[in-house]
Amino acid sequence: MTIEAICEQAFAPALEAVESGRIPGAALGVVTADGQSAVRFAGMAAIVPEREELRRDHWFDLASLSKVIATTTMILTLADQGRIDLDRPLTDAIPDLRQYDVAGAAERRLTFRDCLMHHTFLPAVEPIYTYGDDPERLRAFVLQREWRHGPPVYSDINFILLGIAIERITGAPLSAWPLGEGLGFGPPPGPAVATEKCSWRGRVMKGEVHDENAFALGGAPGHAGLFGTIDGVLGFARAMLDGSMLSPTMLAETRGANDGHRTCGWERAFAGWHGGDACSADTVGHTGFTGTGLWIDFERGLAWALLTNRVHPTRHADSGILTLRPAVGERLVTAWDAQETL
Numbered sequence: 001m002t003i004e005a006i007c008e009q010a011f012a013p014a015l016e017a018v019e020s021g022r023i024p025g026a027a028l029g030v031v032t033a034d035g036q037s038a039v040r041f042a043g044m045a046a047i048v049p050e051r052e053e054l055r056r057d058h059w060f061d062l063a064s065l066s067k068v069i070a071t072t073t074m075i076l077t078l079a080d081q082g083r084i085d086l087d088r089p090l091t092d093a094i095p096d097l098r099q100y101d102v103a104g105a106a107e108r109r110l111t112f113r114d115c116l117m118h119h120t121f122l123p124a125v126e127p128i129y130t131y132g133d134d135p136e137r138l139r140a141f142v143l144q145r146e147w148r149h150g151p152p153v154y155s156d157i158n159f160i161l162l163g164i165a166i167e168r169i170t171g172a173p174l175s176a177w178p179l180g181e182g183l184g185f186g187p188p189p190g191p192a193v194a195t196e197k198c199s200w201r202g203r204v205m206k207g208e209v210h211d212e213n214a215f216a217l218g219g220a221p222g223h224a225g226l227f228g229t230i231d232g233v234l235g236f237a238r239a240m241l242d243g244s245m246l247s248p249t250m251l252a253e254t255r256g257a258n259d260g261h262r263t264c265g266w267e268r269a270f271a272g273w274h275g276g277d278a279c280s281a282d283t284v285g286h287t288g289f290t291g292t293g294l295w296i297d298f299e300r301g302l303a304w305a306l307l308t309n310r311v312h313p314t315r316h317a318d319s320g321i322l323t324l325r326p327a328v329g330e331r332l333v334t335a336w337d338a339q340e341t342l
Contacts, residue, residue: 001339003030007038010332013324014306018043022320023291025054025193026308027230028328033241033301039230046194048204048313059188059227060307061195061210063288066226067159069236070185072265074166074177075112076250083169086113086253086264093165097143107147112165115158116264121149122157129200129216138217139164152260156213156223163222175220180239182232185220192227195290197313204313210290224288230307233294237303240296254284255298274322276329278337289315293325297333304332 001009007030014026025043039056046052062069078084084093091097091108098105106121114120128138142160163174170176175185186192192207200212209215211224219225228236239245246254253264261270266284269275275285280299287293291310296303306328310319 001335002038003032003036004038006030006332006335006339007040009335010304010328011040011042012331013327014308015040015042017308017320017324022318023308023310023324024312026306027054027056027058027060028304028306029230029234030302030304030332031234031238031241032303033238035238037234037238039234041230045191045309046204046206046312048194048197052191052194054193055191056231057229058191058193059207059229060193060292060309061186061205061288061290062226062228062233062292062307063211063224063290064156065228065233065286065288065292065294066224067222068265068286068294069183069228069233070174070177070179070226071159071162071166071222072116072254073245074174075116075162076246076253076264078166078169079112079253080247080250084112084165086116087111090115090161090165093168094143094161097161098146100144101146105146106149110161112162113264115162117260117262118154118158119152119260119262120155120158121152122147122155123150124153125156125213127212128160129212133216135216135218159223160213160217160221163220166222173218173220174222174225179226180232180235182229182235184227185225186227188227190229193307193309194312195309196311196315210311228307230305233305233307234303237294237296237305241298241301241303255282274325274329276326276333278330278333287325291319291321295329300333300336302333302336304329 027041195210214224269283275295282299283297285295291308
């Protein structure tokens with residue numbers, strides 16, 4: 001079975017979701033460590049205010065894939081260069097973090113690794129955009145706020161802090177970092193896939209970041225804001241597979257796991273996860289709120305990205321994305337294993 005046929009077979013659940021109206025559009029891309037690739041797409045890039053057919057060159061709002069494709073890669077690269085130590089506190093890069101409580105603030109003891117692995121007391125999310133519309137003032141708010149404490153959870157705040165650290169270390173915004181063709185912080189240079197009709201901004205988001213906090217923070221913080229084409233995401237995935245994206249030491253940081261199934265930035269395969277149970281134990285992945293996802297199976301030398309606009313025109317609908325993602329992954333890996341045994 002060719003890589004094209006495998007992609008076609010795995011795309012079937014996404015095609016059914018498009019044809020049934022659960023999601024407007026979807027693109028599935030598959031790539032191997034030796035460079036074989038295939039892409040399938042169907043449906044609409046937008047249905048309101050005007051209908052627009054999805055094309056291969058459309059740019060998707062990648063949402064929280066920003067955390068792994070951009071922020072995690074940047075932090076690990078800086079660590080590899082010796083510019084940070086993952087086990088040192090964020091204050092090495094952000095000395096003014098909670099600067100009015102230097103002795104007592106728990107935020108000042110958080111390390112880069114703590115934030116990468118979501119092993120902090122910080123909340124999952126906070127409506128930062130409701131506190132003002134000046135990006136620099138909002139960054140100061142994030143740094144000086146006494147955050148409420150709770151059990152470790154997947155937290156956008158962790159990656160907003162990492163994004164600020166990168167800006168401080170490099171002296172440049174995250175958007176200045178070279179990410180490769182088909183990837184970049186918005187607005188994208190080509191046709192964009194629509195996301196939600198935002199009640200706060202009063203319009204359909206298209207070529208503008210969907211995440212409200214990312215928008216308020218200037219469009220390129222650490223937790224969201226990255227846009228990409230299906231081929232751009234596949235290019236990143238192949239570079240992870242063939243070892244050209246990170247050094248062996250830093251790549252190992254993405255593939256290691258703790259007892260919470262998280263690595264540095266990524267989630268590692270476990271029973272019932274979004275990548276499907278057919279994945280090898282040496283698989284990492286991540287999803288994005290807008291309906292995106294990327295999975296990399298290092299044992300098989302196989303990666304796939306499923307990009308959808310499941311929040312268009314509203315997030316308040318049952319798109320079936322939680323069952324769609326593992327269904328695609330199961331079919332893809334099963335088809336791959338079948339052709340490997342021929």
